[in-house]
Ligand SMILES: Nc1ncnc2c1ncn2[C@@H]1O[C@H](COP(=O)(O)OP(=O)(O)O)[C@@H](O)[C@H]1O
């Protein structure tokens with residue numbers, strides 16, 4: 001600890017070199033933390049998707065909807081156990097920054113198909129009874145302080161889901177659903193479910209069905225059933241595309257496994273180049289300080305102590321870069337939902353924020369890069385003989 | 394018993410598989426409180442001998458005993474510790490650490506001791522006082538003249554109060570006036586602070602200030 005001022009003095013003395021190294025390191029950690037947060041969000045989304053559920057949507061794009069009549073026809077496909085419509089409503093409460101995912105569903109079939117939304121009987125009964133009724137996750141309830149019986153209004157940013165009379169939809173909170181992280185890992189306590197019928201009537205029966213959730217008898221047969229469904233509508237005006245829920249989500253998020261892999265590959269390359277840059281900084285630093293290291297040793301600093309000083313200096317670069325990178329990353333992640341284009345991609349994610357764990361990993365990585373970068377110069381300093389260090393000219 | 398006792402020392406360097414015999418059977422004793430000047434032409438092995446005495450290099454053969462310790466018996470960390478407690482080194486080019494102030498440079502050897510921060514500051518200031526530079530404590534080396542830098546370096550050498558001081562051409566890079574000040578200071582350290590001093594020089598006037606002189610030529614001591 002008493003050597004800290006000595007280290008800081010060196011870093012400050014070469015502030016141009018120090019700050020460029022720290023900035024490089026910060027960028028690296030920024031990238032790492034941001035990507036790992038996004039990828040964790042994708043993972044979460046995929047983890048909570050079930051293989052026993054297929055999602056049928058328009059073959060071209062989610063923008064187009066499917067006819068109501070498809071429900072019966074899909075239900076008749078061998079291997080399909082139940083069919084339930086579900087539309088991502090895209091509702092906005094007052095302001096875009098309040099955004100949380102909301103779905104218009106056929107409550108009875110949807111809840112049966114998705115036991116991860118746990119409703120107490122009275123809540124369920126009230127929900128099924130109330131036309132404007134909705135159930136919300138605990139996160140949503142906490143965020144807006146909503147209680148059972150509260151009324152609130154939302155309007156979709158998707159034009160076909162707006163009321164024909166141009167008023168917003170009014171909803172009534174019928175209760176809060178529970179989640180069970182042990183039985184259903186990845187359940188999301190941050191969304192809202194309401195009746196598709198309400199949406200349908202509100203839009204004067206003009207909106208179609210965005211997706212049909214199809215529960216199948218045997219997850220092994222997901223491929224066969226999907227194909228049977230799609231074949232059914234292949235030559236119609238509205239062909240379909242059916243895939244498992246997790247594949248659907250991966251596509252929806254547009255961050256498929258390959259993209260994630262590519263991103264990781266890029267981070268790895270960045271990490272490696274920052275390692276080299278930092279190592280270069282440290283090698284330059286000790287080369288300039290050859291005599292100084294000789295003096296330290298002459299004064300009685302052991303080889304080990306000199307090694308630790310060099311390592312500590314390198315690690316300190318990591319600490320500075322790591323802290324800055326984490327700061328930038330948490331800001332970026334918070335800003336993501338406000339950025340045009342990108343915001344659409346991340347909107348479906350649960351409250352996106354840099355977790356302590358993610359920040360800790362980023363910080364650890366930075367310190368590790370620093371130490372790794374300092375290893376070679378530290379060993380050179382450790383091994384150099386005093387007489388060789390002090391020899392001038 | 395002499396404070397510095399060098400017996401039968403041989404030092405060889407190997408460069409490109411070629412053997413260079415730098416010290417060829419040196420016997421050299423310095424009594425406690427003595428001030429010895431090592432004189433000799435460039436390349437005669439003066440620095441090499443001084444480095445052996447200061448414990449920053451090892452002989453190829455022979456024994457070096459300083460302040461009662463046979464240096465060959467110590468491992469690297471013991472030797473480092475021994476150096477910090479027993480010798481102060483004064484270099485020709487001062488070798489102050491440029492990013493540290495005069496006071497911090499002087500304080501540096503004390504970081505290895507268990508002294509508190511306050512005690513370290515006090516001792517460093519006292520040492521700066523001895524070399525009459527306490528008013529320059531917060532100056533950086535580049536803000537000091539050569540003579541002042543060397544005085545800070547001397548303060549650094551004495552701050553741990555070692556019994557032995559070694560100086561390698563301490564006036565070699567100074568003008569006559571500064572050289573004179575430095576020599577006077579070294580003389581004081583010998584006479585008033587009772588330091589045993591070995592000083593390498595090829596300046597005859599500097600050598601005159603020592604109590605004894607030894608000539609080194611081609612790796613051999615000649616009286
Ligand atoms: N580390 C070394 N490797 C090879 N040769 C060296 C080394 N150190 C000193 N020498 C050689 O040893 C001889 C004596 O050097 P030195 O003790 O520095 O002389 P002086 O100080 O009297 O000028 C010189 O020829 C020098 O080149």
Ligand SMILES: [Mg+2]
Nearest residue numbers: 439440441561
């Ligand atoms: Mg020399």
